Amino acid sequence: MENCIEMNDVTMSYDSSFALNHLTFAVQKNEIFGFLGPSGAGKTTTIKLMTRQLKKDGGTLRLFSKEIEETDCSINERIGVLSDNSGCYERMTIEENLCFFAKIRGVKKEVVPEILKKVGLYEDRRKSIKKISRGMKQRVVLACSLLHSPELLFLDEPTSGLDPATSRMIHDLILNLKAQGTTIFLTTHNMEEADKLCDRVAFINHGSLIECGSPLEIKLKHARNQIEILTADYQRVVISKDAAGMRQLLTLAEQKKLLTVHSLEPNLEDVFLELTGSELR
Numbered sequence: 001m002e003n004c005i006e007m008n009d010v011t012m013s014y015d016s017s018f019a020l021n022h023l024t025f026a027v028q029k030n031e032i033f034g035f036l037g038p039s040g041a042g043k044t045t046t047i048k049l050m051t052r053q054l055k056k057d058g059g060t061l062r063l064f065s066k067e068i069e070e071t072d073c074s075i076n077e078r079i080g081v082l083s084d085n086s087g088c089y090e091r092m093t094i095e096e097n098l099c100f101f102a103k104i105r106g107v108k109k110e111v112v113p114e115i116l117k118k119v120g121l122y123e124d125r126r127k128s129i130k131k132i133s134r135g136m137k138q139r140v141v142l143a144c145s146l147l148h149s150p151e152l153l154f155l156d157e158p159t160s161g162l163d164p165a166t167s168r169m170i171h172d173l174i175l176n177l178k179a180q181g182t183t184i185f186l187t188t189h190n191m192e193e194a195d196k197l198c199d200r201v202a203f204i205n206h207g208s209l210i211e212c213g214s215p216l217e218i219k220l221k222h223a224r225n226q227i228e229i230l231t232a233d234y235q236r237v238v239i240s241k242d243a244a245g246m247r248q249l250l251t252l253a254e255q256k257k258l259l260t261v262h263s264l265e266p267n268l269e270d271v272f273l274e275l276t277g278s279e280l281r
């Protein structure tokens with residue numbers, strides 16, 4: 001499988017301390033890659049290196065198989081960015097913002113209605129940015145990042161602070177973009193979001209990668225091989241997933257004392273906490 005991003009042993013520091021500490025990972029073409037970690041882990045810094053807003057101190061970084069230092073501005077036509085400080089012009093309407101950014105991008109303004117429909121803002125297109133909600137603004141910013149149909153899209157916490165309905169709309173949009181062939185690099189604090197959307201995720205803490213794989217792979221790797229049962233007298237009992245445990249289960253079933261049975265796979269948040277001991281906030 002072709003790689004869109006290849007980071008190898010990358011380090012970067014702002015002052016004296018490492019923001020990224022020997023970071024290595026690759027993102028394949030057309031996957032949704034989740035980059036997960038607590039505040040200050042280095043997620044935005046990583047996006048800034050890949051979008052050439054910052055320079056690394058060491059290691060190699062390749063986008064579309066080309067060393068980042070050797071790329072020129074033409075690479076901006078292939079990538080889109082929704083950053084943590086992306087904004088739009090408050091005094092303009094939604095549509096005017098899109099037309100303005102289309103002009104900057106050298107994209108025909110005829111694509112604007114189509115993009116507005118994609119993000120569910122076509123009906124509201126004449127509303128001034130000043131008067132729209134946070135979730136709508138986020139969708140305007142997202143629409144701006146899609147104007148030139150980028151092959152690779154960087155989304156820095158696209159659903160942070162949004163209500164569940166708007167988040168779901170953005171999730172559906174991300175999945176549609178993937179279906180159309182886009183590669184997506186997504187940072188989030190939200191492990192459920194990552195589990196639902198991502199083909200693979202990387203856990204990052206203090207600038208280092210601590211785990212990488214598909215959400216299922218990671219959960220199974222850290223599973224404790226246990227089953228929790230609820231017995232007829234409402235006792236919760238944890239048994240092991242081996243022959244002895246299964247005999248216990250069978251005995252309870254024969255005695256008609258078995259109410260519920262659950263395999264105890266951890267979720268991504270459990271695994272992250274186990275690996276780091278820190279909270280994901």
Ligand SMILES: Nc1ncnc2c1ncn2[C@@H]1O[C@H](COP(=O)(O)OP(=O)(O)OP(=O)(O)O)[C@@H](O)[C@H]1O
Nearest residue numbers: 014015019037038039040041042043044045046084
């Ligand atoms: N401009 C800067 N100058 C100095 N240090 C910085 C700067 N930007 C970030 N840092 C530091 O680098 C580290 C990584 O920050 P970064 O913004 O990449 O984290 P993050 O994972 O995106 O966090 P969040 O989830 O809060 O957005 C942090 O320790 C942060 O304090």
Ligand SMILES: [Mg+2]
Nearest residue numbers: 043044045084
């Ligand atoms: Mg950030």
